Amino acid sequence: MQPELLEVQRFLLDCPPFDELNGEQRQWVAGQIKAAYVNEHNVDGLFKQHSPALYIVRSGGFDLLAPDGHLIERLESHDLFGFPSLLSGRAVVNKLQVIEDGIIYIITAAVFDQLRQHVRAFEQYFIRAHEQRLLSETARREGDVTRRGSLAGTANSSGTRQGSAVDTGAAGATELGSLGLSASGPKQEPVASYDALQLPVAEVIVRAPVMLSIHATIKEAAERMRDEKVSSVLVVEGPVAENAAAEGAVVKGTVVNDTAVNETAANSPADSEAAAVKLCGILTDRDLRNRVVAQGLAYDLQVNAVMTQAPATVYGRQTLMDALAIMTQENIHHLPVLNDADQPIGMITNTDLMRQQRSEPIMLISALNKAASKAQLVAEAAHIPAYMQTFAARVHDTTMVGRLLASLTDSMTRKLISLYEQEHGVAPGPYCWIAFGSQGREDQVLSSDQDNGLLLGNGLNDNQLDWFKGLGEYVSGGLHECGIPLCPGDIMASNVDCRRTLDGWLERFKSWTESPTPKALMYCQIFFDSRLVYGNKRLYQRYREQVARLAQKDFFLGNLARLQVSVQVPLGLFNRFRGTESGKDSDLINIKRYGIALINDIVRIYSLQAGIMVPQTLARLEALRGSKLLNNKDNQSLAEAWQFLTELRLQHQLQTWGSDQPKNALDPDELSTLTRRQLKTAFRIIKECQQGVGLKFGRIG
Amino acid sequence: MAAHSSGWRNRIAAWWQRRQALAQPWTAQRYVALDLETSGLDARHDSIIAVAWVELTPPLLDYQSARYYTVATAQTELNQSPVVHGLVSRDLQQVTPLAEVLKELEQVLDGAVLVCHHVQLDWAFLKQAGKAHQVRFKPLLRFDTLTFEGQRLKNSQHHIQRGSLTLSACRSRYGLPQYDAHHALSDAIACGELMLAQLYKYAGAQVVRLPRS
Numbered sequence: 001m002q003p004e005l006l007e008v009q010r011f012l013l014d015c016p017p018f019d020e021l022n023g024e025q026r027q028w029v030a031g032q033i034k035a036a037y038v039n040e041h042n043v044d045g046l047f048k049q050h051s052p053a054l055y056i057v058r059s060g061g062f063d064l065l066a067p068d069g070h071l072i073e074r075l076e077s078h079d080l081f082g083f084p085s086l087l088s089g090r091a092v093v094n095k096l097q098v099i100e101d102g103i104i105y106i107i108t109a110a111v112f113d114q115l116r117q118h119v120r121a122f123e124q125y126f127i128r129a130h131e132q133r134l135l136s137e138t139a140r141r142e143g144d145v146t147r148r149g150s151l152a153g154t155a156n157s158s159g160t161r162q163g164s165a166v167d168t169g170a171a172g173a174t175e176l177g178s179l180g181l182s183a184s185g186p187k188q189e190p191v192a193s194y195d196a197l198q199l200p201v202a203e204v205i206v207r208a209p210v211m212l213s214i215h216a217t218i219k220e221a222a223e224r225m226r227d228e229k230v231s232s233v234l235v236v237e238g239p240v241a242e243n244a245a246a247e248g249a250v251v252k253g254t255v256v257n258d259t260a261v262n263e264t265a266a267n268s269p270a271d272s273e274a275a276a277v278k279l280c281g282i283l284t285d286r287d288l289r290n291r292v293v294a295q296g297l298a299y300d301l302q303v304n305a306v307m308t309q310a311p312a313t314v315y316g317r318q319t320l321m322d323a324l325a326i327m328t329q330e331n332i333h334h335l336p337v338l339n340d341a342d343q344p345i346g347m348i349t350n351t352d353l354m355r356q357q358r359s360e361p362i363m364l365i366s367a368l369n370k371a372a373s374k375a376q377l378v379a380e381a382a383h384i385p386a387y388m389q390t391f392a393a394r395v396h397d398t399t400m401v402g403r404l405l406a407s408l409t410d411s412m413t414r415k416l417i418s419l420y421e422q423e424h425g426v427a428p429g430p431y432c433w434i435a436f437g438s439q440g441r442e443d444q445v446l447s448s449d450q451d452n453g454l455l456l457g458n459g460l461n462d463n464q465l466d467w468f469k470g471l472g473e474y475v476s477g478g479l480h481e482c483g484i485p486l487c488p489g490d491i492m493a494s495n496v497d498c499r500r501t502l503d504g505w506l507e508r509f510k511s512w513t514e515s516p517t518p519k520a521l522m523y524c525q526i527f528f529d530s531r532l533v534y535g536n537k538r539l540y541q542r543y544r545e546q547v548a549r550l551a552q553k554d555f556f557l558g559n560l561a562r563l564q565v566s567v568q569v570p571l572g573l574f575n576r577f578r579g580t581e582s583g584k585d586s587d588l589i590n591i592k593r594y595g596i597a598l599i600n601d602i603v604r605i606y607s608l609q610a611g612i613m614v615p616q617t618l619a620r621l622e623a624l625r626g627s628k629l630l631n632n633k634d635n636q637s638l639a640e641a642w643q644f645l646t647e648l649r650l651q652h653q654l655q656t657w658g659s660d661q662p663k664n665a666l667d668p669d670e671l672s673t674l675t676r677r678q679l680k681t682a683f684r685i686i687k688e689c690q691q692g693v694g695l696k697f698g699r700i701g
Numbered sequence: 702m703a704a705h706s707s708g709w710r711n712r713i714a715a716w717w718q719r720r721q722a723l724a725q726p727w728t729a730q731r732y733v734a735l736d737l738e739t740s741g742l743d744a745r746h747d748s749i750i751a752v753a754w755v756e757l758t759p760p761l762l763d764y765q766s767a768r769y770y771t772v773a774t775a776q777t778e779l780n781q782s783p784v785v786h787g788l789v790s791r792d793l794q795q796v797t798p799l800a801e802v803l804k805e806l807e808q809v810l811d812g813a814v815l816v817c818h819h820v821q822l823d824w825a826f827l828k829q830a831g832k833a834h835q836v837r838f839k840p841l842l843r844f845d846t847l848t849f850e851g852q853r854l855k856n857s858q859h860h861i862q863r864g865s866l867t868l869s870a871c872r873s874r875y876g877l878p879q880y881d882a883h884h885a886l887s888d889a890i891a892c893g894e895l896m897l898a899q900l901y902k903y904a905g906a907q908v909v910r911l912p913r914s
Contacts, residue, residue: 003753003767003768003769003886004769005764005767005886006881006884006887007880007881007884007887007890008764030764031764031765031767032764032765033764034761034762034763034764034765035761035762035764035890035894036760036761036762037759037760037762037894037897037898037901038760039760039901039902041901041904041905041906042759042760042901046760058878059876059877059878060876077878100876101875101876101898101901101902102876102877103877103878103894106761
């Protein structure tokens with residue numbers, strides 16, 4: 001009778017997918033294992049004799065090499081390899097090189113097949129791993145349907161990835177996605193209300209817009225609002241005015257459902273009449289009170305005398321997060337929703353948003369917006385860290401966290417600007433307040449420091465320049481008081497170097513791109529990720545377009561590429577197998593430096609080359625889809641790796657909240673086996689894409 | 702007379718076979734890594750409680766060959782051993798007669814190298830028990846991972862610190878994983894792996910034979 005092999009069973013339990021077996025099956029497979037002590041002298045003979053098979057690394061370190069010597073994966077304890085040959089029946093072509101002697105468990109093809117036949121989850125795991133699509137599957141199992149950036153569709157799955165050694169490839173080639181978090185940290189229940197912030201606006205519109213001709217009287221407007229039981233109407237120019245009297249017709253004719261969002265209203269015959277309207281203004285209950293009754297105006301005046309002209313709008317395809325940002329930015333409670341043909345399809349109100357997502361982010365942002373003084377703003381901002389902690393713990397799409405933090409920072413910035421203007425008069429000319437770096441990319445974390453600057457109009461005199469100097473100092477000082485640390489590199493509008501005219505900025509960018517010293521290149525990685533926070537949109541657009549042109553130089557991109565390639569991506573996770581320089585925190589892995597930042601860098605260089613102007617890494621990847629230079633498979637892998645690492649970092653930051661532990665560095669010993677494999681997969685993706693950058697850009701210049 | 706002569710011939714044949722076997726490189730031998738749980742440290746007075754072993758053919762350790770028997774007999778004194786070995790009554794429910802276990806082990810050990818951590822102790826118990834049950838163990842050799850490690854440390858002029866020759870301390874020097882001690886089978890496997898690590902490291906790229914001690 002075979003004894004219980006407790007030690008091996010315990011190991012297998014921590015080694016997915018063997019955790020899918022029941023106790024009896026695990027005991028059985030434990031008894032079938034052959035453990036090999038592998039060193040450099042016996043490694044070749046051993047695998048000739050025992051292949052194909054499934055191999056599990058128990059101890060030691062090994063490099064899996066493609067026939068051309070290219071490193072596929074550095075294997076450490078709990079890593080699996082060899083299964084692609086078992087599944088495909090193709091001959092084993094890869095080689096194993098011993099880094100450190102150790103024990104490898106061998107599971108024969110017969111045993112492997114038995115398990116496959118009897119345990120579906122076991123088989124599924126390997127099929128997914130083999131097809132490199134473990135991510136989407138595991139992510140779905142987490143029940144997170146609305147996960148942003150699930151860049152579906154691997155059209156180019158044949159893969160031009162160099163050295164794509166799928167053959168004896170290692171476990172979980174793309175098994176990123178869901179973190180194996182069940183073991184550690186609080187169990188996360190899906191809270192729909194938090195995911196709602198990323199719903200398209202069109203999906204939450206409850207009814208068609210109530211529209212009124214610009215020629216209608218105030219009295220007609222009020223009657224209409226009473227009959228429709230709405231607190232606001234859209235005032236339009238165009239044929240809809242004819243229908244206004246026929247109550248219900250318009251409403252029924254323009255019933256919006258979310259699928260119609262991307263179609264023009266003209267596509268639907270019923271809408272054809274209402275199609276050619278032009279939104280001129282909005283009239284609210286409040287306007288009737290403040291601008292009509294309180295002013296003692298006659299009710300037979302036309303509505304255009306009292307409406308708000310050219311109101312802010314949002315497109316139906318934009319998210320509630322966007323709507324929230326606009327409403328808070330403009331300090332309004334009603335936001336008309338347009339389709340892509342600029343036709344009104346509905347109205348979204350503060351109440352709608354609150355209903356959608358329990359209101360906390362809105363409350364926080366509107367509290368910031370309502371602050372009447374800097375002291376009040378600082379007091380409100382003090383709630384942010386605690387609030388973000390609960391928000392982050394509940395939200396499923398972690399990109400929401402960076403976006404919300406960016407929104408909060410934007411709100412504080414705008415509030416500080418308006419407080420400054422209240423004190424010092426309006427700006428003496430057009431200008432833009434620009435966010436750079438992580439605020440620009442909207443991947444801020446709570447510890448992120450400020451990166452901002454001012455874009456000024458030309459021809460300002462000293463007095464006027466002083467006004468902007470005061471603005472820069474006031475706002476960055478204020479942000480600091482609100483808890484956003486000053487930038488140690490002084491990339492802030494308080495620094496005269498970061499307050500420039502269009503020409504002044506272009507001169508800087510030119511010097512960086514033409515003489516790319518290491519410092520200049522470092523600046524490029526911050527300043528090319530920019531976003532307008534407040535100010536003149538056209539000025540910013542001009543600036544952004546010209547900056548983009550400066551980046552499209554092979555010489556510059558070549559230097560940027562070489563800088564990126566020089567960063568060594570960790571091969572293994574455990575210190576002695578990592579192959580990177582070891583610093584004082586050498587037991588820990590910095591996933592920002594070697595992960596998130598590197599992906600940002602890789603994506604940036606492709607975006608600069610393509611002239612893409614959006615700053616967010618995922619948005620850039622979306623924009624790069626179909627690019628000849630970056631194939632769709634790598635595009636998707638980068639997005640998945642970025643999301644995985646961002647989520648991992650967030651979980652780490654939540655777990656170490658309030659401690660003085662490093663914010664971006666993880667202890668591999670504290671990760672689950674699955675998370676470790678996923679982390680290695682992420683690093684492998686980064687390394688391959690990094691090499692791609694080197695090949696495509698690095699040879700020039 | 703004839704019987705005497707054939708016994709003599711058998712002994713010559715056995716000697717010759719052993720000589721031939723020992724001429725083979727160490728990797729060509731079969732090994733049995735073994736651990737006993739006993740009621741004390743004195744083979745004459747204390748008794749065996751559990752026997753565990755696993756077979757190895759370098760570089761493989763075969764889990765299929767793993768055995769673990771609880772062999773408590775009537776005269777076993779159980780009053781102190783559970784404390785020593787962490788045995789619980791559950792382990793004692795399924796007991797196998799010692800004689801049966803020894804017979805199986807006799808077969809397995811025949812011509813194989815017996816590997817233990819501190820082999821003198823286990824061997825003394827095995828011989829004692831074998832005598833009582835008319836079983837003669839004929840391993841090719843006895844290999845002691847503890848002695849080997851002690852020798853190695855001495856040769857490399859290490860001062861041998863207290864506790865540095867325990868099974869777990871020896872394993873950690875070879876980067877082998879930590880196992881839960883105090884289970885005979887776990888220890889037998891651990892000892893077998895240690896032997897592989899020791900001999901592969903010692904042999905390097907060379908073809909090495911075991912010493913005929």
